[in-house]
Amino acid sequence: MMLLVLVLLLSASSPALAWIPVQDWESGNVTTSVDSSGQCICHVFLPDTTFPADRVEHMQQVSKDLILEVEIQKNKMVKYKGKLVIYLEELKQLEARLAILESSPDDYIKLDFEMLRIELREFEMLVSQLKDSLNSSSPLFNSLYIEIHNMTLLVNQLETYDKSNLEVIRHQFAKLQMKLEECQKDQDIIKPDIGSCNHTGILSFSNPLVVQFNAHLSSGYVYGGWGKDSKPIRGYENLHFYGAYTSPGSVYDFYFYSNYENLLLRKNYKRITLPTDWVGVGNNYIVHSNSIYYQHNTPFSMTKFNLTSSTYDYRVISGASTSFSYAYSASQNLDFAADETGLWVMYASNGNKGKIVIAKINENSFGIENTWHTGVYKQSAGNAFMICGVMYASRTVDVNTEEIFYAYDTKTKQERNLSIQFKKFQNSYTNLDYNPSDQKLYMFNDGYYVTYNVKFNKE
Known part of the structure; x- marks a missing residue:
């Protein structure tokens, strides 16, 4: 034990005396005495510890370590929150696909595989046309025939034994389709x-090249359009x-894909x-120079979203x-239409x-530069488009055939009747x-993406 001696003034109001608990006074740990000058001396005995x-x-x-650990855990929570948002979005997409499967799983699978067969037959037909046109027996064509044949066998095998591998075949199919696209460009x-x-x-x-069934995977989405930016900007x-x-x-709603492959695979x-x-x-909207041009009804106007x-922006x-x-x-x-001469x-x-009026759009001011009055009644046409300043109008011939029946040249102000027929995959289309x-015609054909290569008369 060590002895602590405190010299205090004997006062009832002394805070030092009040600081010592009463029980310590009674336990004998504290003793008091008065010296000759009248000062009170207290002797306090404390445990002998440092x-x-x-x-x-x-x-x-330990406290510093805990604070650091708390910060680490907080940062992890922030990261987990970001990942959770992504996972929830993916879950919603999976739930939507699952709902389609649950509503009619057999029809969904049957539709997908039948679509693959149709597209493979289209490939085979196009390869045959290229081969006959070029009068060639190039190994490239033989290689494509073999790949198409192998893909057809794979489709049948997966449908019979393992329908869950549909995405695998879609990926291989997309590669084959892009290979064929490259083959087309080379001819x-x-x-x-x-x-x-x-x-x-x-x-x-x-x-018609049937590119894909729509991204909603539903035959109900028959109104709409698809395509490629007609004047793409850098990047x-x-x-x-x-x-x-x-x-x-x-x-x-619009969905944008960075390239053709992602469109085929419905991703990114x-x-x-x-x-x-x-x-x-x-449904006659287009994407031109990284802007969407579409019809707005309040007020009735042409609208541009950059x-x-x-x-x-809009213009009446x-x-x-x-x-x-x-x-x-x-x-x-x-x-809306775009061609080699600009935007229309x-x-x-x-x-x-009620006849069609053609108007040239000034892309800088987003105003009308000039107009031309044609002789074709709009409600008699299925659709219309522009090529090199010439408007072409289409109409139905039968359920399998469409016809370009009218043309108006804005340069000469001359109109003429035509009969250029082409096949349709489905009866009706909206875009x-x-x-x-790329000099292709893009059609949204009852829920399917369809393209046509255009051949021009150069004589």
Whole structure:
């Protein structure tokens, strides 16, 4: 024990006396006496221990370690939160696909495999056409025949034994399809002369190439469109888009893919949902120079959404009427088109008695530069598009055949009747657009992505 001697002034109000517990006074640990000068001397006996500095230092280090650990765990929680958002989105997509499977799993699987067979038959037909046209027995064609044959066998095998491997065959199918695309580009007979108008117009179309069933995997999405940016900007040279709906009314959703392969595989897409004030209508929209051009009804106008700046703009077209649409679908009053000469919009007016009016759009001011009045009644046409300043209108021949029956040249102001027939995969379609960046015709054919190679008369 050690002895602590305190010299205190004898005062009832002394805080030092008040600091010592009463029980310690009574236990004998504290004794008091008074010296000759009248001062009170207290003798306090404390345990013989030193101050635990080492333990305090240890506790300080433990405290620092705990604070660091808490920060680490907090950072992990932030990362987990971000991952959770991604996983929840993926889960929603899986739930949507599962709902389709649960509603009619047999039909879904049957539809997918039947679609693959149809596309493989289209491939085989196109390879045969190329081979006959070139009068060639190149090993390249034999290699493609073998690959198509092997893919057909694989489709049948997977459908019979393991339907869960559908995505595997889709991936292989996408590779084969891109290989065929490259084969097409390498052949002089269909090699496009991009940007050139050194021809007298359309000579013929290839057979339809059924690219894919729509990204919603539903036969109900028959209204819509798809395609490729007709004037791609740097860094987005292969931008593809898709939008479709179950009714011809509102247009509000678009899906964008960085390239053709991602479109085929339905992955890595960017979804744009138009806000309520900017919802569109009709299905004759296009993507041009990284902007969506579509019809807006409040007010009735042509509208532009810039994907780069995420800004909206609109222009009311004097004379354009909402009373006239194409034969296959309602509300298609404004039809946007792009060709080698620029950007266009087609519509019908009361002043032109329901016949199509062609208007050239100034891309910088987003205004109308000039207009041409054609002689074709809009409601008699299935759709229309522009190539090198010439408008071509289509109409149905029968359930399997479509026909380009009319053309109007904005340079000469001359119109002529035509009969250029081409096959359809399905009876009706809601979007038909020419793309000058690859000289192909893009059609949204009752829920299917379809393309045609355009052959021009160069004589």
